[in-house]
Amino acid sequence: MLLLAASPELDRHDAGAGHPERRARLDAALAGIDDAGLRDAVVALEPRRASEDELTRVHPAPYLEALHAFCDAGGGALDPDTVAVAGSWDTALLAAGAALAAVDGLASGRGDVAFVAARPPGHHALSDEPMGFCLLNNVAVAAATLADRGERVLIVDWDVHHGNGTQAIFWDDPRVLYVSTHQWPLYPGTGRIGETGGPGAPGLTVNVPLPPRATGDVLLRAIDDVMAPVVERFAPTWVLVSAGFDAHRADPMAGLELTAGDFADMAARVQRFAPRTGRLALILEGGYDLDALRLSVGASLAAVLGGRFRPEAASGGGPGTEAVDAARLLHVAPPGGAGVR
Numbered sequence: 001m002l003l004l005a006a007s008p009e010l011d012r013h014d015a016g017a018g019h020p021e022r023r024a025r026l027d028a029a030l031a032g033i034d035d036a037g038l039r040d041a042v043v044a045l046e047p048r049r050a051s052e053d054e055l056t057r058v059h060p061a062p063y064l065e066a067l068h069a070f071c072d073a074g075g076g077a078l079d080p081d082t083v084a085v086a087g088s089w090d091t092a093l094l095a096a097g098a099a100l101a102a103v104d105g106l107a108s109g110r111g112d113v114a115f116v117a118a119r120p121p122g123h124h125a126l127s128d129e130p131m132g133f134c135l136l137n138n139v140a141v142a143a144a145t146l147a148d149r150g151e152r153v154l155i156v157d158w159d160v161h162h163g164n165g166t167q168a169i170f171w172d173d174p175r176v177l178y179v180s181t182h183q184w185p186l187y188p189g190t191g192r193i194g195e196t197g198g199p200g201a202p203g204l205t206v207n208v209p210l211p212p213r214a215t216g217d218v219l220l221r222a223i224d225d226v227m228a229p230v231v232e233r234f235a236p237t238w239v240l241v242s243a244g245f246d247a248h249r250a251d252p253m254a255g256l257e258l259t260a261g262d263f264a265d266m267a268a269r270v271q272r273f274a275p276r277t278g279r280l281a282l283i284l285e286g287g288y289d290l291d292a293l294r295l296s297v298g299a300s301l302a303a304v305l306g307g308r309f310r311p312e313a314a315s316g317g318g319p320g321t322e323a324v325d326a327a328r329l330l331h332v333a334p335p336g337g338a339g340v341r
Contacts, residue, residue, distance in 0.1 A: 001041055001042075001043050001110070001111040002033075002038055002041045002042050002043065002112070002114070002115060002301060003043050003045055003102055003106060003110060003111035003114040003115070004033070004043065004045060004115055004117065005045045005047075005098035005099070005102045005114065005117070005118065006026065006030060006044075006098070006115075006117035007047035007098070008026040008027065008030070008117075010091070011023050011026065011094075012085070012086075012087025012088070012090060012091050013087060013088045013091035013092070013119060013120055014085050014087070014088075015083045015085075015120075015133070016083055019083065020252070020253065021119065021120060021121065021133040021288070025119060025284075025293060026117050026118070026284075027290075028291070028293045028294040028297075029117045029293055029294070029297045030117055031294050031298075032294040032296070032298030032299075032301070033301060034298075035294060035295070035298040035309065035311070036298035036299065036301060036302040036307055036309035037307065037309060038301055038302060038305060038309075041305060043105075043110060045098070045101045045102065045105050046101065047094055047097070047098070047101075048094075048100070048101050049090070049093035049094055049097045050093050050096035050097040050100055052064065054097075054100060054141060054145060055093075055096060055141060057141065057145060057148060058127060058136075058137055058140045058141050058144050059125075059127055059136060062128075063127070063129075067084070067089065067092075067130065068089050070084060071084050071085065071086055071087075071089035072086065078130045078131075078135075079130070079131055081131070081132060081133060082130050082131055082134070084130075084135065088120070088135060091119070092120060092136045093136075094118065095116075095118035095119060095120060095122065095138050096136045096142075098116045098117075098118040098138070099138040099139060099141060099142035099283050100141065100142055100145060102114035102115075102116050102283070103145065103146060106278045106280075107278075109278060111278065112277050112278055112305065113271075113278075113280050113281070113301070113304050113305060114280070114281040115243075115281070115282050115284075115297075116281065116282065116284060117284050117297075118283075119284070120133055120134055120135050121134050121244070121284065121285040122135075122136055122137040122139055122165070122166075122242075122283075123137060123139060123140075123159060123163030123165055123166045123242045123244075124161070124163065124165045124188060125137040125165045126164070126165045126168055126169070127165075127168070131165070131188065132161065132164075132165075132187065132188055133286075134165065137165050137166060137169060138283055139155060139157075139283045140165065140166050140169045140170070142281070142283070143176055143238075143240055144169075146238050146240075147173070147175040151175070151237045151238050152175060152176075152177075152234065152235060152236045152237045152238070153176045153236060153237070153240060154176075154177045154179070154231055154234065154236035154238065154239045154273055155170070155176060155179070155240050155241075155242060156180075156227070156239065156240070156241045156242070156270050156273070157179065157180040157181075157182070157241075157242035157244070157285075158180075158181050158219070158241065158242070158244065158247065158263075158266055159180075159182065159242055159243075159244025159246060159247070159285040160182055160244060160246040160247035160251070160253065160256055160286065161182055161183070161188065161244070161246070161253075161254070161286060162180055162182040162184075162186075162188060162191030162207070162209075163178070163180055163182075163191075163242055163285075164188045164189075164190040164191070166178055166242065167195065167205055167207075170201070170204075170205075171197060171198045171201065171205060172197070172198030172199065172200040173200070173201055173204075174201045176204065177204045177206070177230065177231065177234045178204065178206070179205075179207075179208075179227050179230065180206070180208065181208045181210060181222050181247075182207070182209060182210065183209070183210055183211070183212060183254050183255060183256050184210060184211065186255075191207045191209055192209060193207055193208070193209055193323070193327055194330075195207055196330070203331065204234070206226065206227065206230055206327070207327070208222045208226055208324060209323060210222075210324075211320055211323065212254075212256065213256070213257050213318045214256050214257065215256075215257045215258065215316050215318030215320075216258050216259065216261070216262025216265060216266070216314045216315040216316065217314070217315070217316040217317070217318075218318060218320035218323075219247075219258065219262060219266055220262075220265055220266065220269060221321065221324050222327065223270065224269070225328050226327045226328050226331055226332060227273075229331070229332045230332065231273045236273060236274075236275065237275055237279065238274070238279050238280075239270065239274045239280045239281075240281050240283060241267075241270060241280070241281070241282040242283060242285045243283060243284055243285060243297075243300065244284075244285035244286035244287055245263060245286065245287030245292065245293050245296040245297065245300075246285075246286035248260070248289060248292035249292075249315070250289040250291065250292040251286075251287065251288055251292055252288060252289060257315050257318050258315060259314060259315050260292070260295035260296045260298070260299040260300075260310070260311050260312040261315070262314050263296040263299055263300045264300055264302065264303035264309075264310055265303070267282070267300040267301075267303045267304050268303040268304065271304045280304065282300065282301070282304075295311045295312060298311070299311060
C-alpha cells in the first residue's frame with residue numbers, strides 16, 4: 001500500500017505569477033499516481049502541521065519566530081528566488097508535518113511505501129535561512145525525528161540541485177548518511193566531491209556531482225558503485241528520498257537528460273537500501289515541467305510498488321562516468337586502497 005501525504009486544497013503558498021514552484025506541481029504529481037494505476041493502492045494520511053518541538057530539532061526557535069512573523073506581516077521576497085506570503089507559514093508547517101505523518105504511518109505498519117506530495121520543497125533550507133524556494137527543510141525534520149528515536153537514517157537526494165541545507169544540517173551527525181547526485185556546476189554551488197562530512201561524521205556525506213547531459217545509466221552506476229557500498233557499511237534502518245524530478249530532460253531548470261524510466265530504475269535501486277518493507281518514504285522536492293513531473297512520479301511509485309507503468313524508456317550514453325569513478329575512489333576502498341571511512 002502507498003501512504004500518501006498530500007493536501008493541495010490547504011495550500012496557501014503563492015510564489016507569484018510565473019514562478020516555477022507553483023501549486024500545479026502537486027496536481028501533476030497526484031495525476032501521476034492515477035496514470036500509473038495506483039489509486040486503489042493509496043491510503044490517504046490526515047493532514048497535520050509540524051509542531052514547534054518537531055521543527056526545533058532542525059530549525060532554531062528564533063528562525064521559526066522570524067519566519068512566522070514575516071509571513072504574518074504579509075511576506076515578500078526572502079531572496080531573489082524565494083518568496084513568502086501570508087499563507088506560506090501554515091503551508092510550510094503542513095509540508096513538514098506531511099513528512100512526519102508519512103514516517104509515522106509507515107512506523108505503525110499502515111503501508112509499504114510513503115509519498116509526500118507537499119510544497120514548498122525543503123532541501124535548500126538551512127537551519128536558520130530560507131533559500132532556493134525552500135522555507136523549512138521537510139526531509140531533515142523527518143530524519144531528525146527518526147534519529148532521535150534511535151534510527152539510522154539514509155537520505156538519498158536525486159534532485160538535480162544539490163541539497164545544501166540537508167547536507168549542512170547533518171554534516172556532523174553520525175546518525176544520518178546523506179548522499180546526493182546532482183548537476184555540477186549549478187545552483188546552489190555546493191556539493192563538491194570533496195565535501196564528505198564533519199569530524200563527527202566522516203564519510204557520511206557523499207556527493208556525486210555530474211556534468212550537464214548526464215543520462216540515467218550514469219546515475220544508476222553512481223547508485224551501484226558509490227552509494228551501495230557506503231550504504232552497506234552504514235546499515236540504515238530508514239531510507240528517505242529527497243525526490244526531485246528536475247533532472248528530467250524536459251525540465252527548464254537544469255541540463256541533465258533523465259527520463260521517467262530512469263527515475264523508475266533509480267527508485268527501484270534505492271528501495272533495496274531499505275532494511276524491510278515500510279521503511280521507505282519519498283518526499284517531493286523539485287520538478288518544474290508538469291508533464292515530466294507527472295510521468296516521473298507515476299513511474300517511480302509504480303516501480304517501488306511492483307507496478308508496470310513505464311511511459312518513457314531509460315536513457316544512456318551521456319557523460320559523467322569519470323565523476324562516478326572519482327567518487328568511488330574517494331568513498332569506496334579499491335583493492336589495496338582505502339576509501340573514506
